[in-house]
Amino acid sequence: MKLYTKLFLAALTLLFFSTATTTVFADAKSDYEFQYSRYRQNYIEYSILKKDFLANPTLDNQQKAVLAAKQTLSSRDLSKASFAAYLLDLCQEKQTNYTPIKPLLDSLRSAKAFFLSEAEKSKTIVTPANLTSFTEDYLINVVPHNRSFRTGIVACKISQLVRIQAQSKNALDVILPKLATPLSTPLQTRIDDLQLLGNKINDTIDTFTDKLYTEEEISNIDNEYYFTGKIETIKKIQTLQLKWIDGLIDIDLNYAHS
Amino acid sequence: MPIPKIEITNPQALEIMGKVKSGEIFIPLATWFKKSKWYLISILIVTILLIALVVGKNLSEKTPVPVFAPPDIESITPPEVINLKSDFSGLKEEIQNLNTDLPDPFIPTFDDNLKLEEVVN
Numbered sequence: 001m002k003l004y005t006k007l008f009l010a011a012l013t014l015l016f017f018s019t020a021t022t023t024v025f026a027d028a029k030s031d032y033e034f035q036y037s038r039y040r041q042n043y044i045e046y047s048i049l050k051k052d053f054l055a056n057p058t059l060d061n062q063q064k065a066v067l068a069a070k071q072t073l074s075s076r077d078l079s080k081a082s083f084a085a086y087l088l089d090l091c092q093e094k095q096t097n098y099t100p101i102k103p104l105l106d107s108l109r110s111a112k113a114f115f116l117s118e119a120e121k122s123k124t125i126v127t128p129a130n131l132t133s134f135t136e137d138y139l140i141n142v143v144p145h146n147r148s149f150r151t152g153i154v155a156c157k158i159s160q161l162v163r164i165q166a167q168s169k170n171a172l173d174v175i176l177p178k179l180a181t182p183l184s185t186p187l188q189t190r191i192d193d194l195q196l197l198g199n200k201i202n203d204t205i206d207t208f209t210d211k212l213y214t215e216e217e218i219s220n221i222d223n224e225y226y227f228t229g230k231i232e233t234i235k236k237i238q239t240l241q242l243k244w245i246d247g248l249i250d251i252d253l254n255y256a257h258s
Numbered sequence: 259m260p261i262p263k264i265e266i267t268n269p270q271a272l273e274i275m276g277k278v279k280s281g282e283i284f285i286p287l288a289t290w291f292k293k294s295k296w297y298l299i300s301i302l303i304v305t306i307l308l309i310a311l312v313v314g315k316n317l318s319e320k321t322p323v324p325v326f327a328p329p330d331i332e333s334i335t336p337p338e339v340i341n342l343k344s345d346f347s348g349l350k351e352e353i354q355n356l357n358t359d360l361p362d363p364f365i366p367t368f369d370d371n372l373k374l375e376e377v378v379n
Contacts, residue, residue: 054376080368
């Protein structure tokens, strides 16, 4: 009897921990929000202590400022790592397996690893000189990882568009067997038009993605207008997708339901 | 059975009977009628008017009031619309709800240049 009780308790504990682990890892967004709020708090504290130190550079104030800077560095890089994880989560939840965006997702993974490593490295800072050295190295190495956020966001949007394309294709595959054969000429024309439009949308997405890797685009990543042109392209693709789905719904209502 | 003949012998009754026969008894009544002639005529007119009103009311209640309605305009009955919903309306909503704005999510700002020296921008 005791054995069964122990087994039951062990099973309950295992279930609790497995559920808890899933919940923690499931919500990358809340993790990022938590880390970012910590960073903001630490940054305010660091700013105040740095000001005190600059106004009154005693050893005590220096130690306080260095400690605050260390905490801020750690929370900053943990925030960045969790933001990269959040973006990866967003891109991967679509499960598109669209290989052209794979390098952008790899950049996000690399950024996540870099920021986690920097957060760990910042723990070794003891003196203001250590802090300066750390920051100088950081400023040199961080650029591509910061950029990965911008390209990663575009990759997530592409992932969403590709997923819609996959769902649209599935929808057409569902409808086709429901249509009475032989297909009438007007219906065949509509289906051909849909397939043509679908291919055109796919091509537009491919071209849009390929363009992200061009030298011109890479040199513009830090530009404040980097996203502007992309918004236009995404809107254009969305309009085409709406036109496509309207055509499919029309066929569904007028031919597949009769 | 023979009816017994009644003979009136009372002098007061004989006097009244004499007055009735001569018409003397009706003189005060005729005098009163002459005096109240206009009152009586007025009462009569009012009575006739009241009777006329009552009769008119009864007649009007029995006759239905004619209803004046505008002529019927031919109304168009809207045809019954059958709302067929496609199984793919959800996909359309998903496309419509796609946020085309960038950056989405918004990229947070970070200070990458943390030092204890004054930072010259």
